[in-house]
Structures are given as C-alpha cells and as structure tokens.
Amino acid sequence: MSGKKERNKERREKRLQEISLLRTIPYSDHQRWWSQETVAVVTGANRGIGFEIARQLAGHGLTVILTSRNISVGIEATKALQEGGFSYDVHQLDILDGESISAFVEWIKQKYGGIDILVNNAGVNFNLGFDNSVEFARQVVDTNYYGTKNMIKAMIPVMKPSAASARIVNVSSRLGRLNGRRNRIQDATLREKLTNLETLSEELIDKTVSSFLQQVEDETWQSGGWPQTFTDYSVSKLAVNAYTRLVAKELCDRPQGEKIYINCYCPGWVKTAMTGWAGNISPEVAADTGVWLALLSDQAITGKRALLNAQRLVKSSTIANRTTTIFRPQYGWVSRFSSTNISNAQSLxxxxxxxxxxxxxxxxxxxxxxxxxxxxxxxxxxxxxxxxxxxxxxxxxxxxxxxxxxxxxxxxxxxxxxxxxxxxxxxxxxxxxxxxxxxxxxxxxxxxxxxxxxxxxxxxxxxxxxxxxxxxxxxxxxxxxxxxxxxxx
Ligand SMILES: NC(=O)c1ccc[n+]([C@@H]2O[C@H](COP(=O)([O-])OP(=O)(O)OC[C@H]3O[C@@H](n4cnc5c(N)ncnc54)[C@H](OP(=O)(O)O)[C@@H]3O)[C@@H](O)[C@H]2O)c1
Incomplete structure (x- = not known):
C-alpha cells in the first residue's frame, strides 16, 4: 500500500474510533442536556423525513413544533403523532413566504419565548431516476437554499441563550458535495473558493446559484460545468452545504451561553414522496442522524468539517463537529439479506x-x-x-x-x-x-x-x-x- 493510502487508512480508522465513542453521546443520562422545556422546530414536518425527525425528537422528551406549509395537513400529521402519547405543537410555515415566517417567529416569541433547536428539513426535488429536467430549477434553488437561509436568518435571533447552546441541523444531500469524485462543479477555482473558509462568502454562494439559474434561463446550463445528476437539486444542496460552513464560521465566536452549533447531513436515499418511495432506507433511519446531531452535547463539537461514510455512522456512530457534513450511506447499513430488505422490496x-x-x-x-x-x-x-x-x-x-x-x-x-x-x-x-x-x-x-x-x-x-x-x-x-x-x- 502506498504511503498516502496507508495514511488515509490510518486517519479513517482513527476517525472511526472517535466516532464509536461519540455515538454514545448524547444519549447517556449524564450527557442529556435537554428536557421538556427544550423547544425544537422542524420545517416540512407534515410528512417524510421531517415527520420522523419530529417524532423522534418528541420521543426523546423535547417539545416539538411541527410546521407545515399547509396547516390542515400539519394538524392531521400532529394528530397522528399525538397518538404515540407525546405532545406536539403545530404551526403554519412556508419557508418561501416572508409573511408566513414573520408570523411564525412572532408566535414562537409569544408562546415559547424562543427555541433551542431548528431542523431545516423542508425541501423539494422534481426529478426521479435518470431524469434531469431543470424546469423547476428556480423553485428547487429557492426552497432548498434560500428557504433554508430565510429560516436560519429568521430563527437565530430567537434562539434561546443557554449553557447547553442552541443547534441548527440542515437536512442536505451528498449530491451537493463540493469535492465529490463525481457530480461536482467542474470549475476547480470556483470549487476551491467555495471550499476555502477564507474565500467563502454569502455573496459567492448566491452568485454561484444565480449564475446557474441564469444559465437555465438562457438554456446554456448544460455546458456550464454543473453537477451532472439532478443538477438543480445538487446545486441547491451544494449551496446549503457551503452556507452551513459559512454560518458555522460566523457563529463560532459567540460567547459561551449564546453559542449555536450548525451542521448538515445527508439522510441517504430515502423512501419518501421525494423519491417516489423508491429509496433504500426508511424515513426512521434517515431521521436518526439528524436527531443525533440536534441532540449532541457541546463537548462533542470540535469544529472540524467531516465527511463520513454514514454506513459507519449508523453502525458505530456519527460525528460531532461544529461544521459537520454527514453523509449517510446509500446502501448497506440495513443488514444485507435480512427480512428488512425483503419487506423493502415488497413495499416498493x-x-x-x-x-x-x-x-x-x-x-x-x-x-x-x-x-x-x-x-x-x-x-x-x-x-x-x-x-x-x-x-x-x-x-x-x-x-x-x-x-x-x-x-x-x-x-x-x-x-x-x-x-x-x-x-x-x-x-x-x-x-x-x-x-x-x-x-x-x-x-x-x-x-x-x-x-x-x-x-x-x-x-x-x-x-x-x-x-x-x-x-x-x-x-x-x-x-x-x-x-x-x-x-x-
Ligand atoms: N428522500 C431522499 O432520498 C432525500 C435524500 C437526501 C436529502 N433529502 C432531503 O430531506 C428533506 C426531506 O425530504 P423528504 O424525502 O422527506 O421529502 P418529502 O416527503 O417530499 O417532504 C418534503 C417536505 O418539505 C415540505 N416543503 C416543501 N416546500 C416547502 C416550503 N416552501 N415551505 C415549507 N415546507 C415545504 C413539504 O411540504 P408539502 O407536504 O406541503 O409539500 C414536505 O413536508 C429534504 O430537504 C430533502 O432534500 C431527501
């Protein structure tokens, strides 16, 4: 094995050991920092992964506010969750509608005084399989990137100061990896600028997505060197990942007691409406890493960026970084030829x-x-x-x-x-x-x-x-x- 490969292998193994330890955090009693007073908001929680994140957070004893752009659908979802015996609140929230966001923030301030956890889960994707239409590119970029950004900007001022710190989790995608081996922006200079925290800026991210949308309008995007798979979705999630790192950098200087940790992760290929229920993992599994990130105790947060093979995440643990990007596996963590797989096939x-x-x-x-x-x-x-x-x-x-x-x-x-x-x-x-x-x-x-x-x-x-x-x-x-x-x- 070449020296470089050996070093990479060693690094990976060391990281996995760290991860195994971290996985026990935060669920052990002495690490548990939250209570029923801890308020978590989940966007797009009326179905899919968001619904499941809300359910699991409530299961851990937090107060969960399920939000949905269609309030009657949100109320129905809440009723289904309440049957599990936990208490939830529900509110209308369209992450693309400024008035809806303002009304939500006011309601939160009055009813709860603030929040501790924000899970930005709401998102859209209009392609399936090999389809790669950009017909809805603007909606995809607006919802996934600008909607997430709207929520972060609106909610940071209402995040409660606490010794345990507040948390933001963005549900993103490995399709938005900047330096993935495939499906990445071809322009190496732009990639480097978006990667390097010294050159990364909100303007740069906005400019990148605007340039993509402009090319979509001009019908020149295909030769623009954009990611090749689910191009509009990949660009939107790439922007989310970059923005997560940028905000993490901006937030890291906050004084103790006012800290906010922000992470993003990829839930994998999940059986939800977004994939036409063709994914290979369940929403329950997909939600797990997001919930874990939301509940991490601050001692586990180290400030490095990490890209993990989430197969190991689930088997042994995940990672704990202030600016973590976690990628769940596309296959493999579900046992190989188990009854789960068979039922997956039957439920497809x-x-x-x-x-x-x-x-x-x-x-x-x-x-x-x-x-x-x-x-x-x-x-x-x-x-x-x-x-x-x-x-x-x-x-x-x-x-x-x-x-x-x-x-x-x-x-x-x-x-x-x-x-x-x-x-x-x-x-x-x-x-x-x-x-x-x-x-x-x-x-x-x-x-x-x-x-x-x-x-x-x-x-x-x-x-x-x-x-x-x-x-x-x-x-x-x-x-x-x-x-x-x-x-x-
Ligand atoms: N499924 C996957 O394989 C996969 C893989 C990687 C990442 N993700 C990410 O995981 C997240 C959840 O996806 P999912 O698979 O659970 O999809 P889903 O079942 O389609 O759910 C998406 C949720 O987002 C909501 N939403 C869309 N636009 C919104 C807006 N403007 N304001 C508020 N809510 C809005 C939807 O509300 P309505 O019900 O009103 O439409 C729905 O509740 C997304 O961010 C997605 O990109 C999913």
Missing amino acids: EMDLSTEESKRRLFNMLIFSISFWRGFLELDLVLGKWVEEHIYSMDENGIKALVHVLDLENPDLRRWLTGQERPPEAVSGNPVFSAVQGKVLKNLNHSAPETRATPGQPCVRGWDDFQKGHDVPITGGEKFLWRNLNSILE
Missing part, C-alpha cells in the same frame, strides 16, 4: 399497470444501480444485464431484482465472482443466478492474470491503465479487472 411501489408507471419504475431501478451503488465495475455488469432484461420481466422478476439491488458490496461482489458462496436465499434468486452466470462465464474467458485470488493483492483496475498508474493495487476489498470490456460483453 411496483405499479406496472401503465407504460408511464413502468417507465418510471424501470428508470428508478436502473438509476439505483449506476448511481447509488457507486459505479463499481460489477455494478456496470449488473447494470448492463438489467438494462437488457428489465423490460421483459414480470412482477416476480422485478422483486427478485430489487432483492439483488439491496445486497451490499463487497458481499455481492464476492458472491457474483464466486469468491465466496452466497447464502441460499441469494443463490436461489433468479436474477442473482443469471448475473452470476454471466460474470463467471466472462471471468472464465478472461486472462488469469486479470483475476484476484482471495486474500491476495488485487490486480490493476482498467481505469488505472487508462490513467497510466503503473503500480499494483493492493487491498482485498477491491476487485478490479484489467479487461472490463470483456466482462461487459
């Missing part, structure tokens, strides 16, 4: 009744392979197989496919390549068998030196040849092929 809305509903479902499934599973070589094989077969599958076939898509790498990789024997439930799955047959056939025809033996360093990846990296790749988890094309055939 499988409407095959019309051409349009089929198109949306297939689009979503193909998308989930290539995007959420990470573009690994095997995912390409799987993706190609699915593209060829999905259109002729019946409902049972689709269910079998969804089960396979729920399997976690690297297990799936090892099973498909015959490195390990899969559990019976997997080997009996017709989609798995078909894809495995294809992989093994191609592997058998490939040159022996292109294959890794279990426990041995892997051979070079095809892209390393393309990049001209002439060094052996080691590390048992990676399974790379020199001759990807032969596998894809």
Whole structure:
C-alpha cells in the first residue's frame, strides 16, 4: 500500500474510533442536556423525513413544533403523532413566504419565548431516476437554499441563550458535495473558493446559484460545468452545504451561553414522496442522524468539517463537529439479506399497470444501480444485464431484482465472482443466478492474470491503465479487472 493510502487508512480508522465513542453521546443520562422545556422546530414536518425527525425528537422528551406549509395537513400529521402519547405543537410555515415566517417567529416569541433547536428539513426535488429536467430549477434553488437561509436568518435571533447552546441541523444531500469524485462543479477555482473558509462568502454562494439559474434561463446550463445528476437539486444542496460552513464560521465566536452549533447531513436515499418511495432506507433511519446531531452535547463539537461514510455512522456512530457534513450511506447499513430488505422490496411501489408507471419504475431501478451503488465495475455488469432484461420481466422478476439491488458490496461482489458462496436465499434468486452466470462465464474467458485470488493483492483496475498508474493495487476489498470490456460483453 502506498504511503498516502496507508495514511488515509490510518486517519479513517482513527476517525472511526472517535466516532464509536461519540455515538454514545448524547444519549447517556449524564450527557442529556435537554428536557421538556427544550423547544425544537422542524420545517416540512407534515410528512417524510421531517415527520420522523419530529417524532423522534418528541420521543426523546423535547417539545416539538411541527410546521407545515399547509396547516390542515400539519394538524392531521400532529394528530397522528399525538397518538404515540407525546405532545406536539403545530404551526403554519412556508419557508418561501416572508409573511408566513414573520408570523411564525412572532408566535414562537409569544408562546415559547424562543427555541433551542431548528431542523431545516423542508425541501423539494422534481426529478426521479435518470431524469434531469431543470424546469423547476428556480423553485428547487429557492426552497432548498434560500428557504433554508430565510429560516436560519429568521430563527437565530430567537434562539434561546443557554449553557447547553442552541443547534441548527440542515437536512442536505451528498449530491451537493463540493469535492465529490463525481457530480461536482467542474470549475476547480470556483470549487476551491467555495471550499476555502477564507474565500467563502454569502455573496459567492448566491452568485454561484444565480449564475446557474441564469444559465437555465438562457438554456446554456448544460455546458456550464454543473453537477451532472439532478443538477438543480445538487446545486441547491451544494449551496446549503457551503452556507452551513459559512454560518458555522460566523457563529463560532459567540460567547459561551449564546453559542449555536450548525451542521448538515445527508439522510441517504430515502423512501419518501421525494423519491417516489423508491429509496433504500426508511424515513426512521434517515431521521436518526439528524436527531443525533440536534441532540449532541457541546463537548462533542470540535469544529472540524467531516465527511463520513454514514454506513459507519449508523453502525458505530456519527460525528460531532461544529461544521459537520454527514453523509449517510446509500446502501448497506440495513443488514444485507435480512427480512428488512425483503419487506423493502415488497413495499416498493411496483405499479406496472401503465407504460408511464413502468417507465418510471424501470428508470428508478436502473438509476439505483449506476448511481447509488457507486459505479463499481460489477455494478456496470449488473447494470448492463438489467438494462437488457428489465423490460421483459414480470412482477416476480422485478422483486427478485430489487432483492439483488439491496445486497451490499463487497458481499455481492464476492458472491457474483464466486469468491465466496452466497447464502441460499441469494443463490436461489433468479436474477442473482443469471448475473452470476454471466460474470463467471466472462471471468472464465478472461486472462488469469486479470483475476484476484482471495486474500491476495488485487490486480490493476482498467481505469488505472487508462490513467497510466503503473503500480499494483493492493487491498482485498477491491476487485478490479484489467479487461472490463470483456466482462461487459
Ligand atoms: N428522500 C431522499 O432520498 C432525500 C435524500 C437526501 C436529502 N433529502 C432531503 O430531506 C428533506 C426531506 O425530504 P423528504 O424525502 O422527506 O421529502 P418529502 O416527503 O417530499 O417532504 C418534503 C417536505 O418539505 C415540505 N416543503 C416543501 N416546500 C416547502 C416550503 N416552501 N415551505 C415549507 N415546507 C415545504 C413539504 O411540504 P408539502 O407536504 O406541503 O409539500 C414536505 O413536508 C429534504 O430537504 C430533502 O432534500 C431527501
């Protein structure tokens, strides 16, 4: 392993150890800083992740104010929550409507005197699967970025001073990562300016989103070097992430007793209306990290920025930083071939009744392979197989496919390549068998030196040849092929 890789690995492991410790915070009795007097506001809480964040916060004993832009829907949601035995309050709030925000702030001041926690959850996205329309770009940017900003600006003055400090949590997305390997702004100078706290400013963020919206209007955005997936949504969340870091910097000098901690996190790909219920984790799971961030005790907040693989977040913990960006996993933290996965597959809305509903479902499934599973070589094989077969599958076939898509790498990789024997439930799955047959056939025809033996360093990846990296790749988890094309055939 090269020195750099080793250092990265060490850093990651150290971080994970820290995280394991931090995960116990704040739920142990002596860390618990909140009470029923602690007031938390959740935006867009009438459904989805926001609803679940509100439910979990109330479950921890806080007073939760559920807000909804449509008050009657909000009241219905509150009734559903009250059946759980906790007390909630509800108020109308449209994060794009200045009057609605002012009325809410006045109400809060009069009824509660202020708040301790703000969860900016309300958001919109109008694309599914591979769709990448910018028809609603302005609404997306306005709601996700400017709406979040409106709320932060309006609520900071009513955040109660306290020894435990106040907190803001922004529900963001990994699609808005500035320096992700894929789906990022192409302009390296702009990325650097947005990353560097010395050059980051509200004007810069506003200018960036305005320039995108202007290009949308001029119909030139496609050559503008913007993120390629869910472009409008990615730009909006990128702005949220950058703004979170900026506000964190501005707030960090506040005196003890008046501190406000701000974080953002990605809940993962979640089964909510936003994804057409096609995500791979439940709103309960998606809410968990947000709730954890909202309840972190201040001793855990260290002021560094972190980008975490949230699979570990959930298994061992999350992170505790004043300017944390937490990314939950897109797959994998739900146990691999558990009953959960099976019920996920069954609860996936499988409407095959019309051409349009089929198109949306297939689009979503193909998308989930290539995007959420990470573009690994095997995912390409799987993706190609699915593209060829999905259109002729019946409902049972689709269910079998969804089960396979729920399997976690690297297990799936090892099973498909015959490195390990899969559990019976997997080997009996017709989609798995078909894809495995294809992989093994191609592997058998490939040159022996292109294959890794279990426990041995892997051979070079095809892209390393393309990049001209002439060094052996080691590390048992990676399974790379020199001759990807032969596998894809
Ligand atoms: N689902 C995912 O896979 C995923 C992944 C990453 C990040 N996220 C983020 O998680 C958050 C919650 O998403 P979700 O999946 O729970 O979506 P959802 O079920 O569509 O819920 C979105 C919520 O936001 C509300 N909202 C939209 N515009 C609003 C406005 N102007 N004022 C007030 N409320 C408004 C909606 O209210 P109405 O009911 O009135 O429309 C709804 O309550 C969003 O910020 C989203 O970007 C979701």
